Amino acid sequence: MNKQAVIKSIEAEQTKSDLQEFRAGDTVKVQVRVIEGDKERLQAFQGVVIQKRGRGIGASFTVRKISGGVGVERIFPLHSPNIAAVDVIKRGDVRRAKLFYLRKLTGKAAKVAQKREVAAPVPAVK
Amino acid sequence: MNAMIGRKIGMTQVFGESNVMVPVTVLEVGPCVVTQIKTKDKDGYSAVQLGFGSKKPGKVNKPTAGHLAKSKAQPVQVMQEFRVDDAAGYRLGQVITADIFAAGDKIKIAGTTKGKGTAGVMKRHKFHGGPASHGQTDRNRHAGAVGSGSSPGRVYPGTKMAGHMGDVKFSVRNLKVVKVDQSKNIILVKGAVPGAPDGIVSIHKI
Incomplete structure (x- = not known):
C-alpha cells in the first residue's frame, strides 16, 4: 500500500476546493461560524492577510486588523469547516510574502497599497 | 477479538x-x-x-x-x-x-x-548536562557523578548512563x-x- 497516497486521500476528504485565491497583502473578510447556544451565525473578521503558511490540510493564514487602536491578529486554519468563506475585498500590492513589518507601523504607513490591475494588452492591428 | x-x-x-x-x-x-x-x-x-x-x-x-x-x-x-x-x-x-x-x-x-543508536545521558535520560560557565570546561553534556566514595566503593547497577537508546518495545x-x-x-x-x-x-x- 502506498503510504503517501493513503494520507493524501484522508486529507483530500477535508480539503476545500472552492476557495477563492488570495495572497499576503490582500484585504479579506473571513466569515467565521460561531455557535452560540444552539444557534449558529457568521461572524466577519476583516483585515489584511499578513502571512499564508503550510500546505495541505494544515495550511493556515493570519489576518491583521486595527480594532479600537489596538492591533488584532487572528490565525485561521485555511481548510477548517468553521471558515465559511474568505472574501477578497481588495488586492494588495506588496513585495513580501510575510508582512510582519506592518506590526511596527501605525497610521497611514501601515496601509497596504492597492494593486492596480494591468489592463489586458491590446492586440496589435496590422 | x-x-x-x-x-x-x-x-x-x-x-x-x-x-x-x-x-x-x-x-x-x-x-x-x-x-x-x-x-x-x-x-x-x-x-x-x-x-x-x-x-x-x-x-x-x-x-x-x-x-x-x-x-x-x-x-x-x-x-x-x-x-x-x-x-x-x-x-x-x-x-x-x-x-x-x-x-x-x-x-x-x-x-x-x-x-536512536548510542545516545548520551541528556538525550537518553533527560539529564540537564553541566554548567555552561563558572570556569567549567568540556562538561556541557556530561552526567556528573555516578556514585559515592569508598563506601560503597562501586557504582550501583542500573545507574543511568549513556548507551543504546530506542528500538525497544513500547506501549x-x-x-x-x-x-x-x-x-x-x-x-x-x-x-x-x-x-x-x-x-x-x-x-x-x-
Missing part, C-alpha cells in the same frame, strides 16, 4: 468534534487471519494467534509454511499471539477486520520505538480511535504511536 496487528502509515491532521484540528496517526489494521488457536486443555491457556501482512511464498521457510498450512493462510509478514478469555468462538483461517474497532474506543498500541495507552474506514482497513488514532512508518504495531482495546 479485542486486539489486532497493524502497520503505521504516517501522521496527518483532521478536523474533529466542533471542528477542532486533531493530530492523528494513520494505521493500516488487518485484515488479520487466525493462524493458531491455543486452548486451556491443550496449551494451558487460551489465546489466538493472528497473522498480518503478506510475504512472497518463496521467502517462507518450511516450518512456517507447515504452520500456515494448518490454517490454509497465505504467507504472512508477522504472527502474534493475543490472550482471549475463551478461544472456542474462533476457527482457523478466520479473517478479523478493522470493524472490531469503532470511533471513540480507547485503545492501547504497542510497537517498537525508533532506534501507549488510552489512545482514542477517531475514525474507522473498514473498506480500506484503515483507522485513525488521536496522537502519536511508537515507531517509524511501516512499523508493525499491535492494537488492543482497553
Whole structure:
C-alpha cells in the first residue's frame, strides 16, 4: 500500500476546493461560524492577510486588523469547516510574502497599497 | 477479538468534534487471519494467534509454511499471539477486520520505538548536562557523578548512563480511535504511536 497516497486521500476528504485565491497583502473578510447556544451565525473578521503558511490540510493564514487602536491578529486554519468563506475585498500590492513589518507601523504607513490591475494588452492591428 | 496487528502509515491532521484540528496517526489494521488457536486443555491457556501482512511464498521457510498450512493462510509478514478469555468462538483461517474497532474506543498500541543508536545521558535520560560557565570546561553534556566514595566503593547497577537508546518495545495507552474506514482497513488514532512508518504495531482495546 502506498503510504503517501493513503494520507493524501484522508486529507483530500477535508480539503476545500472552492476557495477563492488570495495572497499576503490582500484585504479579506473571513466569515467565521460561531455557535452560540444552539444557534449558529457568521461572524466577519476583516483585515489584511499578513502571512499564508503550510500546505495541505494544515495550511493556515493570519489576518491583521486595527480594532479600537489596538492591533488584532487572528490565525485561521485555511481548510477548517468553521471558515465559511474568505472574501477578497481588495488586492494588495506588496513585495513580501510575510508582512510582519506592518506590526511596527501605525497610521497611514501601515496601509497596504492597492494593486492596480494591468489592463489586458491590446492586440496589435496590422 | 479485542486486539489486532497493524502497520503505521504516517501522521496527518483532521478536523474533529466542533471542528477542532486533531493530530492523528494513520494505521493500516488487518485484515488479520487466525493462524493458531491455543486452548486451556491443550496449551494451558487460551489465546489466538493472528497473522498480518503478506510475504512472497518463496521467502517462507518450511516450518512456517507447515504452520500456515494448518490454517490454509497465505504467507504472512508477522504472527502474534493475543490472550482471549475463551478461544472456542474462533476457527482457523478466520479473517478479523478493522470493524472490531469503532470511533471513540480507547485503545492501547504497542510497537517498537525508533532506534536512536548510542545516545548520551541528556538525550537518553533527560539529564540537564553541566554548567555552561563558572570556569567549567568540556562538561556541557556530561552526567556528573555516578556514585559515592569508598563506601560503597562501586557504582550501583542500573545507574543511568549513556548507551543504546530506542528500538525497544513500547506501549501507549488510552489512545482514542477517531475514525474507522473498514473498506480500506484503515483507522485513525488521536496522537502519536511508537515507531517509524511501516512499523508493525499491535492494537488492543482497553
